[in-house]
Ligand SMILES: Nc1ncnc2c1ncn2[C@@H]1O[C@H](COP(=O)(O)OP(=O)(O)O)[C@@H](O)[C@H]1O
């Protein structure tokens with residue numbers, strides 16, 4: 001990776017730094033319910049501010065598709081940011097034009113401002129040249145700290161990097177370094193754990209992974225499609241039967257690449273998907289026709305633990321079961337805690353990402369023990385799929 005970082009910047013007194021951050025945070029009304037993404041960009045903001053820059057933050061919120069939608073305003077996020085940063089954050093009700101320019105003109109060295117949702121302008125998502133020029137006119141340099149939006153080729157994530165001297169922020173840098181250490185230059189053996197609900201949205205990911213990792217544990221709803229492709233009867237389980245050929249192709253590709261695929265050997269099944277529903281553990285060969293698989297069973301958990309013990313690097317996306325509902329969180333929690341224990345002992349590097357995956361690790365109480373937990377969902381998956389991320393490519397240029 002060859003991009004500039006904040007290390008390449010000296011005193012920034014009098015200079016306006018346009019900083020793309022991801023403030024697409026969960027909200028309940030005007031209240032931010034999870035500040036993780038805000039907290040992750042604080043180091044970059046503080047460092048630039050301490051170097052004397054006039055820090056101008058650019059971000060999107062939701063998908064307003066080019067229209068001004070008050071419910072997708074970043075104003076409440078500016079308040080939360082002020083609180084987390086411990087310094088005032090000024091706010092402009094537009095990200096280009098006179099409102100933005102006059103706010104920025106009034107900034108002193110070290111001040112921080114946030115501009116309104118970039119997606120209130122259609123030019124943002126179109127990566128329109130005139131819109132990117134209007135943004136670029138507001139700054140002297142550009143810092144991208146929004147890895148989780150780097151899979152979008154938008155004006156504020158891609159266009160700006162081509163118009164101003166461009167640098168990776170600290171979170172962007174940390175995300176890229178963690179991902180590279182997990183897959184580009186990993187300590188082997190590398191284990192991937194992929195679970196969750198849909199095979200169809202993660203096919204590219206699996207096809208890339210089997211070529212790069214030594215072991216692949218498939219769990220969650222995803223495993224059912226693979227089991228069905230092997231002729232196992234999965235009853236009423238979530239299963240994409242039409243993807244049986246794809247599943248077989250992935251298993252063949254894994255064999256050719258020397259990647260061991262580990263599927264569940266037993267499963268926790270229930271007739272209802274609700275808390276406290278009666279459940280039992282059965283061999284995968286004996287799933288009742290009227291039941292659904294909601295977690296992998298105890299023998300499968302032992303297999304996953306053994307693979308974690310055999311690995312030096314673990315990359316994880318997708319829970320092993322329907323972890324939101326007890327007791328179907330058992331396998332996910334057990335595997336997460338085991339991986340955390342080995343990480344704490346210094347014998348495993350653990351990298352995880354994906355919205356539900358992070359929620360599952362928090363549920364298991366081990367998110368802080370993993371080597372790196374990405375704040376990105378879509379961008380993390382695209383990176384694992386081996387796709388180039390436009391926001392990152394633009395920084396490299
Ligand atoms: N066996 C299963 N049956 C039904 N849903 C499952 C099963 N295993 C996992 N899930 C569901 O998968 C969802 C998470 O999958 P996914 O969105 O792919 O993860 P991520 O957001 O981390 O990429 C969770 O809501 C979980 O309940």
Ligand SMILES: O=C(OP(=O)(O)O)[C@H](O)COP(=O)(O)O
Pocket residue numbers: 022024062063148149152355375376377378379
């Ligand atoms: O929250 C985001 O996506 P993610 O939940 O897939 O990480 C990013 O801010 C990107 O948003 P987008 O998918 O509307 O482009």
